[in-house]
Amino acid sequence: xxxxxxxxxxxxxxLPQLLDWLAANPVDALVLQETKLTDDKFPAAxxxxxxxxxxxxxxxxxxxxxLLSRSGAALDVVKNIPGFADEQARVITGTVGDVRVIGxxxxxxxxxxxDKFVYKMAWLDALRAFVQAELAAHPKLVLMGDFNIAxxxxxxxxxxxxxxxxxxxxxxxxxxxGLIGLGLVDAFxxxxxxxxxxxxxxxxxxxxxxxxxxxxxxxxxSEALKPxxxxxxxxKQPRRNxxxxxxxxxxxxxxx
DNA sequence: ATGGCCTTGGTACAAGGA
Numbered sequence: 001x002x003x004x005x006x007x008x009x010x011x012x013x014x015l016p017q018l019l020d021w022l023a024a025n026p027v028d029a030l031v032l033q034e035t036k037l038t039d040d041k042f043p044a045a046x047x048x049x050x051x052x053x054x055x056x057x058x059x060x061x062x063x064x065x066x067l068l069s070r071s072g073a074a075l076d077v078v079k080n081i082p083g084f085a086d087e088q089a090r091v092i093t094g095t096v097g098d099v100r101v102i103g104x105x106x107x108x109x110x111x112x113x114x115d116k117f118v119y120k121m122a123w124l125d126a127l128r129a130f131v132q133a134e135l136a137a138h139p140k141l142v143l144m145g146d147f148n149i150a151x152x153x154x155x156x157x158x159x160x161x162x163x164x165x166x167x168x169x170x171x172x173x174x175x176x177x178g179l180i181g182l183g184l185v186d187a188f189x190x191x192x193x194x195x196x197x198x199x200x201x202x203x204x205x206x207x208x209x210x211x212x213x214x215x216x217x218x219x220x221x222s223e224a225l226k227p228x229x230x231x232x233x234x235x236k237q238p239r240r241n242x243x244x245x246x247x248x249x250x251x252x253x254x255x256x
Numbered sequence: 257a258t259g260g261c262c263t264t265g266g267t268a269c270a271a272g273g274a
Binding site: 165202 | 259260261262263264265271272273274
């Protein structure tokens, strides 16, 4: 079983690249972030033609998430975090096969002294409680998406220059560890990886060509799933496309 | 060189992203 996450930065723009990627990478489930589409504009028919069911939760202009699945529609779908009032469409959850999948587009936070950072902290508190409850009900669980957190210094191209800036603050990293503390593990770090592995590169400054990026897109798997994880990789290929998303997909492979 | 790019909404340029 293969599961993946990809921040597409506008599904309206990236739909052809998504369909190309799915044809080359027929994963069993895929969560998308930053679809930036209201639900009435979501390209469900095109995705169905590619062989995927899809659940989605969108809004105008910003955010928006989706959960694609290849062998039947996801079951028991939940949109956003129950009990956490939020105008922003950031979470979609569903059961694919015997795995509970939570796809999240974590708030950016803008700057550590901003109102958006306060929102990010509150959102992360609510997410942790939600994941804890989901995990209790579904031991086989995957939490994946655009976390907007670089968990360690090795997840940033210049951790000295970026120290204390958004994505690298101690508060954000403590929240990442809080999620790990629920009984999850960063699938990417279960394996030896190339140094300077990142999942996002700024559109500016020739950042991708210079590999000046951040690893902020993650796949966390529950302890019950950990023994089944056989690989976790970042697919840089779509970042080389014309008009690419600034994020690369991350893929995890589970045995049986 | 402290900004560089991309997307949306809307049709000029501001906001947001990371």
